[in-house]
Amino acid sequence: MSLSNLFTSSYEGPLRVFFGRQNELAFARDALENRYSPYRAFFITGNRGCGKTTLLERISHMGADLGWLTIDVHSTHASQAILDALAGGTERTVAKSAAPSAAGLTLGSISSSTTITYNTTSLARLLQERAKSLQQNTGILITVDEVQKIPEEDAENICASAQLALRKGLNIMLVLAGLPGSKEKVASYPGCTFMQRAFDMQIGALEVDETIQAYEDAFRKMPQWQIEDDAIWEAGRFSQGYPYLMQLIGYYAVERASDMTQLTPAPITLDDIRDVEPIALDGFKENVLSPILSTLPESLSDYLKAMCLVGDEQGRIATSAVAKHLGKAQSQVSSYRKRLIDRRLIEPDGRGYVLFLLPHIREYYEGSDRALREWDPKQQWNRYS
Numbered sequence: 001m002s003l004s005n006l007f008t009s010s011y012e013g014p015l016r017v018f019f020g021r022q023n024e025l026a027f028a029r030d031a032l033e034n035r036y037s038p039y040r041a042f043f044i045t046g047n048r049g050c051g052k053t054t055l056l057e058r059i060s061h062m063g064a065d066l067g068w069l070t071i072d073v074h075s076t077h078a079s080q081a082i083l084d085a086l087a088g089g090t091e092r093t094v095a096k097s098a099a100p101s102a103a104g105l106t107l108g109s110i111s112s113s114t115t116i117t118y119n120t121t122s123l124a125r126l127l128q129e130r131a132k133s134l135q136q137n138t139g140i141l142i143t144v145d146e147v148q149k150i151p152e153e154d155a156e157n158i159c160a161s162a163q164l165a166l167r168k169g170l171n172i173m174l175v176l177a178g179l180p181g182s183k184e185k186v187a188s189y190p191g192c193t194f195m196q197r198a199f200d201m202q203i204g205a206l207e208v209d210e211t212i213q214a215y216e217d218a219f220r221k222m223p224q225w226q227i228e229d230d231a232i233w234e235a236g237r238f239s240q241g242y243p244y245l246m247q248l249i250g251y252y253a254v255e256r257a258s259d260m261t262q263l264t265p266a267p268i269t270l271d272d273i274r275d276v277e278p279i280a281l282d283g284f285k286e287n288v289l290s291p292i293l294s295t296l297p298e299s300l301s302d303y304l305k306a307m308c309l310v311g312d313e314q315g316r317i318a319t320s321a322v323a324k325h326l327g328k329a330q331s332q333v334s335s336y337r338k339r340l341i342d343r344r345l346i347e348p349d350g351r352g353y354v355l356f357l358l359p360h361i362r363e364y365y366e367g368s369d370r371a372l373r374e375w376d377p378k379q380q381w382n383r384y385s
């Protein structure tokens with residue numbers, strides 16, 4: 001691997017180039033700086049690999065730079081991790097109980113076991129105490145990743161504690177990141193219904209101009225390589241602004257260029273990008289498309305496959321054509337369409353049309369489906385060119 005390759009092919013791990021998300025960061029900054037912001041608790045949701053964790057990290061750094069106490073936790077034992085961070089240790093009550101033992105001991109014998117129970121008021125109390133002790137313009141920023149996996153009790157504890165502190169006018173901010181539908185899931189817990197009002201920042205692929213700009217900025221940091229304009233455009237077209245795929249293409253293009261030439265700066269051409277597209281796509285399929293698409297119910301994957309086949313001259317996909325292809329009335333398949341929209345795999349594209357929200361779904365299915373292999377692709381990106 002070339003040391004000065006700032007892109008990464010790893011799905012997780014440290015990042016050296018960051019793409020786009022300027023609006024989202026400005027939104028978060030505004031919420032941090034404005035005590036009366038209605039966005040002191042919000043969700044970041046999107047599909048795998050679209051950059052939720054990466055954005056959460058950035059927001060956390062931003063909070064720390066502004067002098068906030070930032071606490072980043074994952075869905076596992078989230079309340080406890082927050083308590084630990086606030087208390088500098090585990091705040092807990094230890095209750096001794098004498099009870100018939102669980103499996104393993106003879107029935108009827110009495111054993112003394114130690115049950116550790118977390119005092120549900122302690123998080124709310126500690127949060128308020130710490131927030132009051134901080135300087136006026138700083139506060140406590142809590143970020144929770146993978147929130148779709150968080151147990152109900154934990155979610156209620158965290159959200160209710162944050163809400164209580166916010167109601168008292170304390171400087172608290174809570175950002176929860178998860179897969180599409182996370183907000184609905186958390187807000188459905190009886191103790192979290194107020195989270196229905198929280199903003200859902202839905203993220204996905206970058207816009208076309210953001211994508212081009214992101215590549216230009218990244219290559220400006222790598223003066224050893226000189227990328228041609230049509231190569232940048234091709235990288236953008238192929239990645240369709242999906243951040244992980246943008247990293248993969250950038251990474252393999254730089255690796256290829258450093259193998260091919262001793263020139264400085266080394267050129268990266270349109271052909272270089274085209275040559276690395278298959279290997280970049282493999283990584284994207286493995287880490288993003290497969291985890292999402294291989295677990296879909298058959299009815300939904302059939303709908304997506306039909307979408308791959310019925311694009312018109314402009315690449316537009318009519319819902320009527322999808323239904324016809326499936327041999328069903330539109331009303332029979334409208335619930336599939338809705339479920340795919342909820343999962344943010346597709347979106348309406350004007351009345352009666354839909355489009356894919358994830359790149360290369362067709363190529364993913366192509367391996368297993370002959371009809372798809374023979375279809376002439378109509379890339380969504382063509383519509384921008």
Ligand SMILES: Nc1ncnc2c1ncn2[C@@H]1O[C@H](COP(=O)(O)OP(=O)(O)OP(=O)(O)O)[C@@H](O)[C@H]1O
Nearest residue numbers: 011012018019048049050051052053054243244247
């Ligand atoms: N804004 C970005 N700038 C640069 N690279 C990014 C950005 N967002 C995501 N990536 C790249 O995509 C990879 C996956 O991103 P990330 O882990 O943030 O996605 P995620 O939405 O949290 O996915 P998952 O649902 O699987 O947790 C990162 O390791 C990074 O390589």
Ligand SMILES: [Mg+2]
Nearest residue numbers: 052053054145
């Ligand atoms: Mg993540």
